[in-house]
Amino acid sequence: MKIIEQYLTRNDCYTTNETIQPTGIMVHSTTVPGMTPEEWVKVWNKSYKAGEIELEVCVHAFVDDEKVIKCLPWNHRGWHAGGAANNTHISFEICEPRGYYYINGFTMVGYDPKEHADYFKKIWDNSVELCAMLCKEYNIKTDQIITHSEGHDMGLASDHKDVMHWFPKHGVDMDDFRKAVSDALKAE
Numbered sequence: 001m002k003i004i005e006q007y008l009t010r011n012d013c014y015t016t017n018e019t020i021q022p023t024g025i026m027v028h029s030t031t032v033p034g035m036t037p038e039e040w041v042k043v044w045n046k047s048y049k050a051g052e053i054e055l056e057v058c059v060h061a062f063v064d065d066e067k068v069i070k071c072l073p074w075n076h077r078g079w080h081a082g083g084a085a086n087n088t089h090i091s092f093e094i095c096e097p098r099g100y101y102y103i104n105g106f107t108m109v110g111y112d113p114k115e116h117a118d119y120f121k122k123i124w125d126n127s128v129e130l131c132a133m134l135c136k137e138y139n140i141k142t143d144q145i146i147t148h149s150e151g152h153d154m155g156l157a158s159d160h161k162d163v164m165h166w167f168p169k170h171g172v173d174m175d176d177f178r179k180a181v182s183d184a185l186k187a188e
């Protein structure tokens, strides 16, 4: 898995220089079909204070089927959860494939799991590998890997449904994901 470093130096989150001691990982997905990590970096490498972007958002990385683009140092405080998880969790956004659309924010319309099986397998493997690497580096337990929707249920994040609006379409959930990371760590 390729990790490309491209820090969002123009984003106000980056310039706060706040650091955290990571104890967990929060998995997000973009809920925007077909937008690549490179495109996300362009859109988010902007200053809210300067009026260049409408949201105060910043994650540690974007993942797609080919690579990870790292946008912040892993121990930088991110702006991804809309809640207390920002103080504890490393975050990444999984980029979604193209070929469908959304209604009501989190309902996929026209998503064909068969058509996207190959892409999904690749983003799954890349995400598992990234989490295994981070768990090792920061001594994070795999049960501390949560998705945005779980973070909301735990009172740590805003009311978003990612990634559980998507993963079950491929017959998997976050327990499967955590187990895959555990297996990857055991295999090393």
Ligand SMILES: [Zn+2]
Pocket: 027, 028, 029, 080, 148, 160, 162
């Ligand atoms: Zn999210």
